[in-house]
Amino acid sequence: MSQRILVSTRKGLFTIERRARWTIAKVDFLANNSPMALADARNGYLYAAFSHGHFGSKLHRSTDGGKTWREIAVPAYPAVPEGAPPELDMWGKPLPTTLQLIWSLEAGGPDQPGRLWCGTIPGGLFRSNDHGDSWELVRTLWDHPSRKKWMGGGADWPGIHSLCVDPRDSRRVSLGVSSGGVWLTEDDGATWRCRADGMRAAYLPPEQAYEPNAQDPHRLVQCRAAPEVYWVQHHNGIFHCGNDLERWEEIKNPHFSTFGFGVAVHPKDPKTAWFVPGVSDEQRVAVEGQVVVTRTRDGGQTFEVLRRGLPQEHAYDLTFRHALEVDETGDRLVFGTTTGSLFVSDDQGDNWHCVSTHLPPIYCTRFVPAV
Amino acid sequence: MKQRQSHQFRLEMTFRLAHFLGPAMAKITFTQAIQRHVACPPTEAEGRTVREVLEQVFAGNPLARGYVLDEQGALRKHMLVFVGGQQIGDRTGLSDAVPPEAEVFVMQALSGG
Numbered sequence: 001m002s003q004r005i006l007v008s009t010r011k012g013l014f015t016i017e018r019r020a021r022w023t024i025a026k027v028d029f030l031a032n033n034s035p036m037a038l039a040d041a042r043n044g045y046l047y048a049a050f051s052h053g054h055f056g057s058k059l060h061r062s063t064d065g066g067k068t069w070r071e072i073a074v075p076a077y078p079a080v081p082e083g084a085p086p087e088l089d090m091w092g093k094p095l096p097t098t099l100q101l102i103w104s105l106e107a108g109g110p111d112q113p114g115r116l117w118c119g120t121i122p123g124g125l126f127r128s129n130d131h132g133d134s135w136e137l138v139r140t141l142w143d144h145p146s147r148k149k150w151m152g153g154g155a156d157w158p159g160i161h162s163l164c165v166d167p168r169d170s171r172r173v174s175l176g177v178s179s180g181g182v183w184l185t186e187d188d189g190a191t192w193r194c195r196a197d198g199m200r201a202a203y204l205p206p207e208q209a210y211e212p213n214a215q216d217p218h219r220l221v222q223c224r225a226a227p228e229v230y231w232v233q234h235h236n237g238i239f240h241c242g243n244d245l246e247r248w249e250e251i252k253n254p255h256f257s258t259f260g261f262g263v264a265v266h267p268k269d270p271k272t273a274w275f276v277p278g279v280s281d282e283q284r285v286a287v288e289g290q291v292v293v294t295r296t297r298d299g300g301q302t303f304e305v306l307r308r309g310l311p312q313e314h315a316y317d318l319t320f321r322h323a324l325e326v327d328e329t330g331d332r333l334v335f336g337t338t339t340g341s342l343f344v345s346d347d348q349g350d351n352w353h354c355v356s357t358h359l360p361p362i363y364c365t366r367f368v369p370a371v
Numbered sequence: 372m373k374q375r376q377s378h379q380f381r382l383e384m385t386f387r388l389a390h391f392l393g394p395a396m397a398k399i400t401f402t403q404a405i406q407r408h409v410a411c412p413p414t415e416a417e418g419r420t421v422r423e424v425l426e427q428v429f430a431g432n433p434l435a436r437g438y439v440l441d442e443q444g445a446l447r448k449h450m451l452v453f454v455g456g457q458q459i460g461d462r463t464g465l466s467d468a469v470p471p472e473a474e475v476f477v478m479q480a481l482s483g484g
Contacts (some may be wrong), residue, residue, distance in 0.1 A: 099442065
């Protein structure tokens with residue numbers, strides 16, 4: 001069971017450790033905005049992304065468990081030929097030709113030791129084969145005609161926020177786009193297909209509501225033990241797929257909100273998944289001022305509402321898409337909120353321990369696997 | 372217009388004189404705010420334009436490049452460059468002239484957060 005957690009926040013990278021109790025062990029890069037972190041289970045390397053207001057996006061890597069960090073390369077969009085007309089987005093605005101945000105970062109499979117995948121705003125997917133020392137834009141996806149129809153969700157520009165490397169085959173990678181549906185490659189990025197059939201966008205006119213490439217999955221996760229099963233927390237609900245991205249089904253929960261950003265699936269039990277709901281698109285706060293986690297154990301037929309150890313009055317926390325995670329055992333969970341609260345559970349969410357209520361706004365939580 | 376032509380004429384004469392006398396270096400100073408991320412001590416560099424001067428600085432300090440310029444080579448949105456006390460006009464091409472021994476300041480715009 002993982003004993004360390006990396007927490008990327010608006011104001012630095014925090015390391016949480018399990019001692020007598022969960023403790024804030026240290027903060028690195030204090031005051032720097034960190035949208036994303038990664039703990040690579042293959043070699044123990046740690047990565048932290050930063051978004052400096054003036055100085056752009058940066059990546060740092062630690063090969064000694066976080067004792068020291070070194071700045072490495074960031075994904076760079078290719079040079080635009082002089083005089084080339086700008087690409088226009090779906091609203092007619094020029095799409096940036098520069099990196100706006102590092103929004104997702106995942107390790108490749110064990111058979112691809114240096115491989116990292118990086119999803120960015122404004123929509124570029126990048127690949128590294130040398131632990132992030134260099135990056136290349138995956139042109140097959142960037143040049144796909146459907147990519148140009150992606151739209152910004154909450155951000156001004158579209159972005160890739162979720163990357164799932166298939167445990168059966170490292171060349172099979174799926175990704176989630178806000179807003180551009182779910183995409184799959186089965187040949188290490190040579191070809192791509194949109195795989196969001198069955199998803200429904202309540203924010204589009206009825207005739208476009210089922211357009212796969214217009215869906216806004218907030219977060220996509222894949223079950224390790226049953227990789228044909230995926231879960232999505234979508235902009236307007238929860239979706240489940242049990243057939244290798246052939247078709248999605250909407251999961252209804254008549255008893256509680258299904259709006260939110262994060263989702264975690266049990267690594268050994270594809271029917272168990274967790275969510276941290278908010279009220280709705282229009283009211284992005286905890287329901288009735290009470291922070292809760294919802295859990296299904298039967299593939300979405302029923303949900304439990306888990307509250308033990310979580311604030312139940314005048315709490316307005318929202319949990320962002322990368323700030324809910326389950327560890328490799330499926331027993332330990334962590335989530336962090338926009339108002340700087342961090343909660344850990346050792347029993348699949350039955351009981352929660354509050355680590356802090358006054359961290360900076362939390363963007364990403366990552367269990368650090370023991371290597 | 373006449374004044375502008377006269378200004379350019381003087382600049383050109385200055386460059387020719389500088390070429391005749393040998394290189395005269397511009398002095399480049401970076402904002403304090405950048406120093407906590409990447410060391411950018413005051414330095415000197417040759418060049419007739421902001422682009423040439425900055426590229427010479429970055430040749431010796433490659434990590435600093437991405438903090439000041441984006442991957443298309445344009446000045447980052449919230450960065451400013453002053454030459455001889457005047458803010459440069461060409462943020463994309465960095466073609467503004469740098470007279471010999473000019474002082475170049477690489478600054479950040481103020482912002483919240």
